[in-house]
Amino acid sequence: MPMMPYVSPEQAMKDKADFARKGISRGRSVVALTTASGVLFVAENPSATLHKVSEIYDCIAFAAVGKYNEFEQLRVAGIRLADVKGYQYSRQDVTGRALANAYANAMGATFTDSPKPLEVELVVAEVAAEHVELYHILFDGSITDEDSFVAIGGRAEAINEALGQTYQPDMDRAAALRTTVAALEQVEERTMDADRLEVAGLDRSLGRRKFFRLDERGVAELLDAE
Amino acid sequence: MTDRLARTDPFDYSGSSFSDLIRRISPLDWPGEPAGHLPHVEGTTIVAAVYEGGVVIAGDRRATAGNLISKRDMRKIFQTDRVSAVGISGSAGPAIELAKVFATELEHYEKVEGSELSLEGKANKLASMVRGNLPMAMQGLVIVPLFAGYDRRSEVGRIFDFDVAGGRYEERRFSATGSGGLHARASLKARWERGMGADEAVDLTISALWDAADEDSATGGPDTVRGLYPIVAQIDADGYAEREEDEVAERARQVADARGDRLSAGSAIADRNPRPDAPA
Numbered sequence: 001m002p003m004m005p006y007v008s009p010e011q012a013m014k015d016k017a018d019f020a021r022k023g024i025s026r027g028r029s030v031v032a033l034t035t036a037s038g039v040l041f042v043a044e045n046p047s048a049t050l051h052k053v054s055e056i057y058d059c060i061a062f063a064a065v066g067k068y069n070e071f072e073q074l075r076v077a078g079i080r081l082a083d084v085k086g087y088q089y090s091r092q093d094v095t096g097r098a099l100a101n102a103y104a105n106a107m108g109a110t111f112t113d114s115p116k117p118l119e120v121e122l123v124v125a126e127v128a129a130e131h132v133e134l135y136h137i138l139f140d141g142s143i144t145d146e147d148s149f150v151a152i153g154g155r156a157e158a159i160n161e162a163l164g165q166t167y168q169p170d171m172d173r174a175a176a177l178r179t180t181v182a183a184l185e186q187v188e189e190r191t192m193d194a195d196r197l198e199v200a201g202l203d204r205s206l207g208r209r210k211f212f213r214l215d216e217r218g219v220a221e222l223l224d225a226e
Numbered sequence: 227m228t229d230r231l232a233r234t235d236p237f238d239y240s241g242s243s244f245s246d247l248i249r250r251i252s253p254l255d256w257p258g259e260p261a262g263h264l265p266h267v268e269g270t271t272i273v274a275a276v277y278e279g280g281v282v283i284a285g286d287r288r289a290t291a292g293n294l295i296s297k298r299d300m301r302k303i304f305q306t307d308r309v310s311a312v313g314i315s316g317s318a319g320p321a322i323e324l325a326k327v328f329a330t331e332l333e334h335y336e337k338v339e340g341s342e343l344s345l346e347g348k349a350n351k352l353a354s355m356v357r358g359n360l361p362m363a364m365q366g367l368v369i370v371p372l373f374a375g376y377d378r379r380s381e382v383g384r385i386f387d388f389d390v391a392g393g394r395y396e397e398r399r400f401s402a403t404g405s406g407g408l409h410a411r412a413s414l415k416a417r418w419e420r421g422m423g424a425d426e427a428v429d430l431t432i433s434a435l436w437d438a439a440d441e442d443s444a445t446g447g448p449d450t451v452r453g454l455y456p457i458v459a460q461i462d463a464d465g466y467a468e469r470e471e472d473e474v475a476e477r478a479r480q481v482a483d484a485r486g487d488r489l490s491a492g493s494a495i496a497d498r499n500p501r502p503d504a505p506a
């Protein structure tokens with residue numbers, strides 16, 4: 001009988017975590033931040049069609065970095081969970097917390113059970129009447145909630161640090177975008193033109209569906225507005 | 227992750243359909259077949275008319291069970307996405323449920339696919355859902371929606387009506403459905419004009435509903451005592467917008483006044499017969 005080489009659980013978990021971190025750090029970052037009217041997502045994303053930010057439900061949005069096919073599956077699974085729950089019970093019973101927990105469970109289980117962990121990091125955001133909930137979920141299923149801003153992906157740590165210096169609560173959409181772009185430019189050491197940016201978010205002044213997405217012109221207008 | 231997220235085949239064409247999903251994962255939530263012919267709430271007139279750049283859809287508010295009025299303030303026009311709406315006729319319970327599933331279906335598709343269905347695609351999806359209701363229809367729970375929307379590609383308002391078996395028919399000018407549909411259609415036919423504006427189309431639909439209510443006991447006319455008026459919605463490039471109740475009340479009053487003037491002008495007969503009980 002052939003002998004399997006022994007690998008300790010500690011070593012196996014460490015290897016998986018290193019593998020996932022490495023995969024995620026290759027991708028560009030996404031920033032989510034609380035603004036006066038809701039939440040804003042800013043991502044450096046040269047593709048105009050393959051999105052990193054998506055609508056999940058009336059007041060819930062999703063942003064991801066890492067392997068596209070993996071977070072795309074998570075995104076669709078989230079939409080399914082939300083739509084089924086809202087249909088079976090009531091639209092108001094669909095919460096960002098429940099969705100974030102589902103993601104954390106699925107990602108944690110995959111990290112433990114599967115030989116290859118997900119190379120994905122997520123933010124789930126929900127806007128309520130007064131506040132915003134931001135959930136940050138890592139490849140191993142660990143979950144934290146943030147109240148002001150969070151960057152995920154390649155240069156997350158540096159961007160978080162840069163934003164920490166400049167972030168103000170209750171910025172309007174334009175100010176929040178400019179602040180975030182300045183932080184991204186500082187960290188990446190290159191300019192971020194409107195055509196390289198994916199900007200979307202949740203705005204509580206909108207109707208039932210609070211998700212919005214800005215096109216290139218909309219982004220350029222906000223960047224130029226002073 | 228495979229089993230935990232209930233992953234489906236990436237080439238599964240039903241992957242972005244909400245109604246297929248709910249039927250697969252939770253069949254009990256899908257309306258079942260009734261055991262027999264049950265008493266249920268019905269009665270409706272829904273009208274729609276195309277105008278230059280959009281479409282108006284309107285419905286009365288009465289629901290009946292047999293010869294009784296069971297509701298006077300029912301909503302029969304449901305917005306289904308930014309640029310479309312359905313008016314429901316037939317059994318109220320299943321019909322409202324159909325409108326709800328259909329609206330979820332359109333939103334689900336849009337979120338999963340990242341783009342909206344074409345108006346044609348929406349109408350076809352609704353047709354297949356009506357067809358799916360055929361076993362219930364055979365037992366008396368008939369649903370016949372009227373679908374109206376703005377087609378972003380051709381930039382016109384479009385109307386689709388359906389038969390019980392899921393047949394889908396596009397109407398180029400106007401359509402009506404429900405118990406008072408026959409009378410409403412005659413009214414629309416007499417007054418519809420090419421190149422009408424939105425306000426004229428609104429007046430036209432209110433007028434058609436008035437005619438239907440005048441002839442059909444299952445269709446409710448304007449209820450001035452309770453302040454209940456038809457729901458009238460306009461759909462164009464700016465999306466779905468319902469007319470304010472005060473405005474509909476005013477327009478309904480003008481229609482009623484105009485009819486009143488015309489009908490009471492039958493005084494020629496009164497002149498011939500001075501006493502109402504006198505034989506002619």
